[in-house]
Amino acid sequence: MNNPYKPWLAIIENITDEVGGERAIKTLRLKVKDKKIRENFSFKPGQCIMVSLFGVGECMFAIASSPTEKEYVEVSIMRHGKVTSALHDAKIGDTLGMRGPYGNSFNVDDWIGKNMVFIGGGIGQAPLRSVIHYIMANRKKYDRIDVIYGARSSKDLCFKEELFELEKRNDINVHLSIDKEEHGWDRFVGFVPDNLLKVSPSPENTIAVTCGPPIMIKFVIEKLLKLGFPPNQIFTTLEMRMKCGIGKCGRCNIGNVYVCKDGPVFSYQQLKSIKGEK
Numbered sequence: 084m085n086n087p088y089k090p091w092l093a094i095i096e097n098i099t100d101e102v103g104g105e106r107a108i109k110t111l112r113l114k115v116k117d118k119k120i121r122e123n124f125s126f127k128p129g130q131c132i133m134v135s136l137f138g139v140g141e142c143m144f145a146i147a148s149s150p151t152e153k154e155y156v157e158v159s160i161m162r163h164g165k166v167t168s169a170l171h172d173a174k175i176g177d178t179l180g181m182r183g184p185y186g187n188s189f190n191v192d193d194w195i196g197k198n199m200v201f202i203g204g205g206i207g208q209a210p211l212r213s214v215i216h217y218i219m220a221n222r223k224k225y226d227r228i229d230v231i232y233g234a235r236s237s238k239d240l241c242f243k244e245e246l247f248e249l250e251k252r253n254d255i256n257v258h259l260s261i262d263k264e265e266h267g268w269d270r271f272v273g274f275v276p277d278n279l280l281k282v283s284p285s286p287e288n289t290i291a292v293t294c295g296p297p298i299m300i301k302f303v304i305e306k307l308l309k310l311g312f313p314p315n316q317i318f319t320t321l322e323m324r325m326k327c328g329i330g331k332c333g334r335c336n337i338g339n340v341y342v343c344k345d346g347p348v349f350s351y352q353q354l355k356s357i358k359g360e361k
């Protein structure tokens with residue numbers, strides 16, 4: 084029987100410095116070494132992988148690349164503690180461990196024909212990047228697309244160059260923001276939920292997906308409800324501490340729901356029922 088905890092060997096093919104400073108973010112492009120395993124590996128937007136550094140530890144990360152990229156996966160990692168700091172010190176060509184994919188995913192097939200609004204903050208843009216890339220690769224299947232994304236300052240915007248490129252296209256509407264005024268910034272200034280109200284997407288035939296810090300998600304959901312979005316049209320991801328990733332260790336449960344297995348993607352309707360709200 085296969086050991087579900089045994090990682091595959093993966094090589095770091097590329098490293099992108101997304102954000103510097105204390106809360107630095109790097110995107111690592113990982114390529115599984117074994118050709119057969121690599122060819123059989125598949126995932127859906129919203130799923131996660133466990134990445135390990137031998138002798139240091141392992142951590143769960145949202146997959147930030149699109150399933151349409153077959154040869155590699157990308158994870159965007161914020162420097163936080165022991166493992167993420169060691170991953171930030173890793174170099175191109177280093178070998179890491181990788182296992183997964185874990186969890187459910189965004190319902191991209193159910194959303195065909197709908198308008199999509201993505202609302203992200205900080206490193207929360209990582210899982211959204213996967214689904215946005217997927218939808219752009221299948222652009223004809225979806226209606227209007229809005230991306231509302233913000234960070235503390237222009238230096239803290241993750242995937243900046245990519246978002247600036249998307250801004251120039253006429254088949255997607257990108258609305259960037261930073262929290263405080265900055266010389267040369269001519270886009271929105273203020274918090275992400277306020278930018279959402281300014282954009283005011285119509286809830287009609289629209290799915291809203293939000294990922295980011297819990298406080299941002301709380302206010303984004305509040306504003307979406309105010310705009311008339313019903314709870315079953317709002318989706319988010321939960322980030323609980325995880326160990327096994329396969330529903331065995333009981334580290335990540337909320338009631339009888341295992342975030343690693345039943346999540347990390349939940350509709351607001353589901354979250355209300357998990358919390359016992361009507």
Ligand SMILES: Cc1cc2nc3c(=O)[nH]c(=O)nc-3n(C[C@H](O)[C@H](O)[C@H](O)COP(=O)(O)OP(=O)(O)OC[C@H]3O[C@@H](n4cnc5c(N)ncnc54)[C@H](O)[C@@H]3O)c2cc1C
Nearest residue numbers: 142143144145159160161163164165166167209323324325
């Ligand atoms: C489903 C999911 C998706 C995630 N996606 C991303 C992502 O795309 N990018 C990213 O930068 N981070 C992501 N995280 C958070 C990332 O796993 C933590 O930052 C990381 O585990 C911290 O480990 P550390 O050793 O650097 O920190 P330490 O503080 O040294 O970790 C100590 C222990 O706490 C756990 N831990 C600490 N913070 C978290 C956290 N926020 N969530 C879960 N476990 C934590 C660690 O696994 C470890 O067991 C995700 C977490 C989950 C559960």
Ligand code: FES
Nearest residue numbers: 326328332333343
């Ligand atoms: S991480 Fe072990 S049950 Fe979810």
